[in-house]
Amino acid sequence: MKILAVNPGSTSTKIAVFEDERPLFEKNVALTDSQRSAFTAVLDQLDMRCALISRALSDAGFAENSFDAVVGRGGLLAPMPSGTYLVNAAMKDYLREAPRGDHASNLGAFISERFAKLSNCPAYIVDPVSVDELSDIARVSGAPEIERGSLVHALNQKAMGRRAAASLGKRYEDCRFVIAHLGTGVTMGAHDRGRIVDVIGAKADGPFSAERAGGLPVDAVVELCFSGMYTRDELRRKLLSGWGIVSYLGTRDIREVFKMAEDDARAKLILEAYVYQIAKGIGELAAALDGEIDAVILTGGMAHSDALMELVGRKVKFLGDIIVLPGENELESLAAGALRVLHGEERAKLYPTGEYA
Numbered sequence: 001m002k003i004l005a006v007n008p009g010s011t012s013t014k015i016a017v018f019e020d021e022r023p024l025f026e027k028n029v030a031l032t033d034s035q036r037s038a039f040t041a042v043l044d045q046l047d048m049r050c051a052l053i054s055r056a057l058s059d060a061g062f063a064e065n066s067f068d069a070v071v072g073r074g075g076l077l078a079p080m081p082s083g084t085y086l087v088n089a090a091m092k093d094y095l096r097e098a099p100r101g102d103h104a105s106n107l108g109a110f111i112s113e114r115f116a117k118l119s120n121c122p123a124y125i126v127d128p129v130s131v132d133e134l135s136d137i138a139r140v141s142g143a144p145e146i147e148r149g150s151l152v153h154a155l156n157q158k159a160m161g162r163r164a165a166a167s168l169g170k171r172y173e174d175c176r177f178v179i180a181h182l183g184t185g186v187t188m189g190a191h192d193r194g195r196i197v198d199v200i201g202a203k204a205d206g207p208f209s210a211e212r213a214g215g216l217p218v219d220a221v222v223e224l225c226f227s228g229m230y231t232r233d234e235l236r237r238k239l240l241s242g243w244g245i246v247s248y249l250g251t252r253d254i255r256e257v258f259k260m261a262e263d264d265a266r267a268k269l270i271l272e273a274y275v276y277q278i279a280k281g282i283g284e285l286a287a288a289l290d291g292e293i294d295a296v297i298l299t300g301g302m303a304h305s306d307a308l309m310e311l312v313g314r315k316v317k318f319l320g321d322i323i324v325l326p327g328e329n330e331l332e333s334l335a336a337g338a339l340r341v342l343h344g345e346e347r348a349k350l351y352p353t354g355e356y357a
């Protein structure tokens with residue numbers, strides 16, 4: 001079985017071709033800042049990202065019509081059970097309306113369908129960021145009008161949970177982990193025996209990230225909303241990609257931040273604040289699991305930074321074992337999700353109900 005896996009992220013589209021589980025080709029198709037800013041809405045990037053993917057496939061010698069399945073990272077869909085989903089009309093309609101936000105992963109279903117049509121094969125998404133397994137207690141926000149929900153790097157966090165559990169000689173379904181995904185976006189999950197029962201979300205709470213503010217003093221946000229400084233759309237865009245590290249230092253790259261911090265007091269302060277907020281988030285979710293955890297897992301692109309891992313590790317080592325699993329492993333996890341269905345080990349689901357296709 002030949003699978004094309006596509007992972008649209010904020011700053012790049014990662015693609016890979018697999019022959020069953022075996023990776024044949026992988027490429028990070030980067031976007032320049034001007035390519036990103038040429039479009040107001042993420043879905044408007046569809047043609048541009050598909051053209052870049054076509055070129056990358058053809059440069060690597062792969063025919064666009066030679067796949068048995070195409071699988072994309074799922075987007076900001078309605079809260080849903082985890083699994084492998086067929087791309088369908090209800091899913092695309094929801095993503096076009098984008099009521100939960102304009103996020104790069106919203107493109108996954110559309111890119112997947114575009115390339116699947118060329119091969120006349122199924123198009124899937126797997127474990128989108130909207131997988132919601134929160135416990136009832138985690139949903140209570142403190143304001144009856146507002147319920148807390150789950151937006152989380154479910155695909156990578158679950159894959160890393162499985163990998164860490166295997167390294168401990170256990171099953172993921174028997175472990176309790178706090179998993180921090182440190183990419184361009186940061187999310188964290190409290191994993192309780194196979195379920196992500198609480199999260200620190202991408203936009204709502206917890207640490208700031210490379211381009212997001214994380215949790216903000218809400219009274220100040222209310223003032224900003226009504227100040228006339230930004231329109232609703234501008235403020236939403238700022239929230240998703242215009243605050244965080246880049247708004248202080250002009251870079252999203254943690255390697256640059258470490259370099260700047262060597263001789264710039266402001267950069268040093270922002271770096272220290274970033275580490276401080278990550279550690280606070282991990283502590284919060286460890287408390288959600290009563291402190292009874294098998295390990296803290298640090299993952300995502302920034303977990304490649306030994307310097308960052310050292311600083312975060314120092315602050316959270318009081319919680320017990322720390323397992324560093326750099327990268328996001330999402331392409332392999334996407335392909336594995338498609339293969340489970342193609343091999344008949346699992347049935348594809350239908351959005352939005354999660355019923356079997």
Ligand SMILES: Nc1ncnc2c1ncn2[C@@H]1O[C@H](COP(=O)(O)OP(=O)(O)O)[C@@H](O)[C@H]1O
Pocket residue numbers: 009010011012182183184185210252253254255300301302303304305306327328
């Ligand atoms: N080899 C590396 N060493 C240190 N940091 C890295 C390395 N590779 C990536 N990063 C960091 O990871 C971030 C991107 O993380 P990633 O999970 O790939 O992001 P995205 O959310 O855009 O998919 C970059 O901003 C960079 O700071």
Ligand SMILES: CCCC(=O)OP(=O)(O)O
Pocket residue numbers: 008009010103104129151152153183184185186187202
């Ligand atoms: C919206 C939750 C997932 C997330 O933050 O993704 P990115 O890191 O790709 O922006």
